[in-house]
Amino acid sequence: MPRRPAALRASISDHGLPDEYTQSPDIERAELARALSVAIDQIDRNLDDYYDRFPEPSSDNLTYSPTGNTDGWTTSFWTGLCWLAYEVTGDSRYRKAAEAQFETFERRLKSGEVKTHDLGFLYTLSAIAGHRLTGNDRYQSAAVTAADYLVDRFWEAPGLIQAWGDHEASEDSWERGRMIVDSMMNLPLLFWASETTGDPTYASIAETHARTNGQHIIRQDGSTFHTFKCDVDTGKPVGGETAQGYNASSCWSRGQTWAIYGYALAGDYTGEGEYVEIAAKLANYYLSKLEDDHVPRWDFDAPPDQDIRDSSAAAIAVCGLHELTCQLPFADDRTRFYRNAALSTLGSLATDYSTEDTESNGLLTDGAYDPSDGDYDECCIWGDYFYVEGLVRATQHWTRYW
Ligand code: GLY
Numbered sequence: 022m023p024r025r026p027a028a029l030r031a032s033i034s035d036h037g038l039p040d041e042y043t044q045s046p047d048i049e050r051a052e053l054a055r056a057l058s059v060a061i062d063q064i065d066r067n068l069d070d071y072y073d074r075f076p077e078p079s080s081d082n083l084t085y086s087p088t089g090n091t092d093g094w095t096t097s098f099w100t101g102l103c104w105l106a107y108e109v110t111g112d113s114r115y116r117k118a119a120e121a122q123f124e125t126f127e128r129r130l131k132s133g134e135v136k137t138h139d140l141g142f143l144y145t146l147s148a149i150a151g152h153r154l155t156g157n158d159r160y161q162s163a164a165v166t167a168a169d170y171l172v173d174r175f176w177e178a179p180g181l182i183q184a185w186g187d188h189e190a191s192e193d194s195w196e197r198g199r200m201i202v203d204s205m206m207n208l209p210l211l212f213w214a215s216e217t218t219g220d221p222t223y224a225s226i227a228e229t230h231a232r233t234n235g236q237h238i239i240r241q242d243g244s245t246f247h248t249f250k251c252d253v254d255t256g257k258p259v260g261g262e263t264a265q266g267y268n269a270s271s272c273w274s275r276g277q278t279w280a281i282y283g284y285a286l287a288g289d290y291t292g293e294g295e296y297v298e299i300a301a302k303l304a305n306y307y308l309s310k311l312e313d314d315h316v317p318r319w320d321f322d323a324p325p326d327q328d329i330r331d332s333s334a335a336a337i338a339v340c341g342l343h344e345l346t347c348q349l350p351f352a353d354d355r356t357r358f359y360r361n362a363a364l365s366t367l368g369s370l371a372t373d374y375s376t377e378d379t380e381s382n383g384l385l386t387d388g389a390y391d392p393s394d395g396d397y398d399e400c401c402i403w404g405d406y407f408y409v410e411g412l413v414r415a416t417q418h419w420t421r422y423w
Contacts, residue, residue, distance in 0.1 A: 101146030141207025205283020243306030282341030333404025
């Protein structure tokens with residue numbers, strides 16, 4: 022596992038981006054294609070054990086244990102990996118596994134385990150991906166139902182979707198009126214629902230949330246709060262706090278990457294260049310804080326003795342930066358910086374963070390779910406998903422699920 026010396030970028034271009042990203046990294050497409058094949062081989066080895074079960078969110082000694090699909094936000098990342106493997110190989114065994122897993126997502130909707138903004142993560146990679154790849158209406162119907170539950174969490178006065186907890190919970194609950202940066206990745210479910218049903222309400226709520234998030238979660242310097250609470254009656258801002266970062270005023274790197282990717286996607290769905298510019302501002306902050314192997318520390322403001330990396334944030338960044346290059350005008354000079362940064366990160370993950378030749382059933386080492394809780398230096402299932410999505414983006418023509 023890599024432990025290179027930390028070094029802030031010395032030389033900054035006119036765009037405020039690290040100068041080194043003007044150069045194309047020295048990574049052959051064949052190397053990335055090989056990394057994708059290594060990842061698919063591991064998915065294949067996991068297929069029997071996880072046919073209609075799911076890896077825990079993060080591993081223990083680099084080994085995931087199986088779990089069911091009754092709660093949490095991460096089960097769909099394994100299903101997303103099965104859909105990706107199906108697309109890349111055309112092998113129907115992956116599709117059959119994803120179909121078997123999808124039944125557990127249908128049951129979960131019926132069971133009422135839906136009191137979370139993470140419905141976007143859960144039903145984009147299971148149901149929307151399934152609908153895109155098979156055309157089966159069952160997927161579409163489940164995703165629209167999930168979008169309906171997500172819309173229920175919208176508070177009109179502040180214009181935000183509450184992240185956690187029962188949104189009808191007591192007035193003094195910590196969760197009430199609290200949004201979090203991760204929710205930018207849950208908005209594609211709503212944008213998709215408007216496109217598929219013709220009802221503009223879903224997209225309008227998504228856009229309102231994106232604006233509110235932009236006002237309160239994103240700081241002046243382009244860093245982000247993890248969470249921010251508003252008064253649900255008056256709409257007034259209460260303040261920012263962290264849940265998984267170092268402290269309230271720090272920048273949790275994974276949150277930053279959820280926001281980069283989420284705003285790039287919002288830019289595409291709305292056609293608003295303003296969201297793409299927000300994604301670029303967030304990306305500039307993120308890239309200016311990276312270590313020399315392009316993989317961030319779990320929190321950019323954690324003390325130096327907490328040199329804990331988060332490979333899962335790097336994997337999300339690869340996809341977010343790549344999406345940003347798709348949304349910027351072709352002639353925009355920043356495009357090559359973001360493309361080079363995405364490729365450099367992907368190369369670093371494939372070379373130095375892969376579990377190849379390690380005893381593991383995951384794909385990437387050094388994921389950090391929640392270092393404050395002692396949970397780091399492990400595989401994280403969403404990191405594995407975005408790593409493979411990044412490899413697919415870099416090596417294939419792919420229509421995204423988000
Ligand atoms: N969405 C929760 C996390 O990033 O840990």
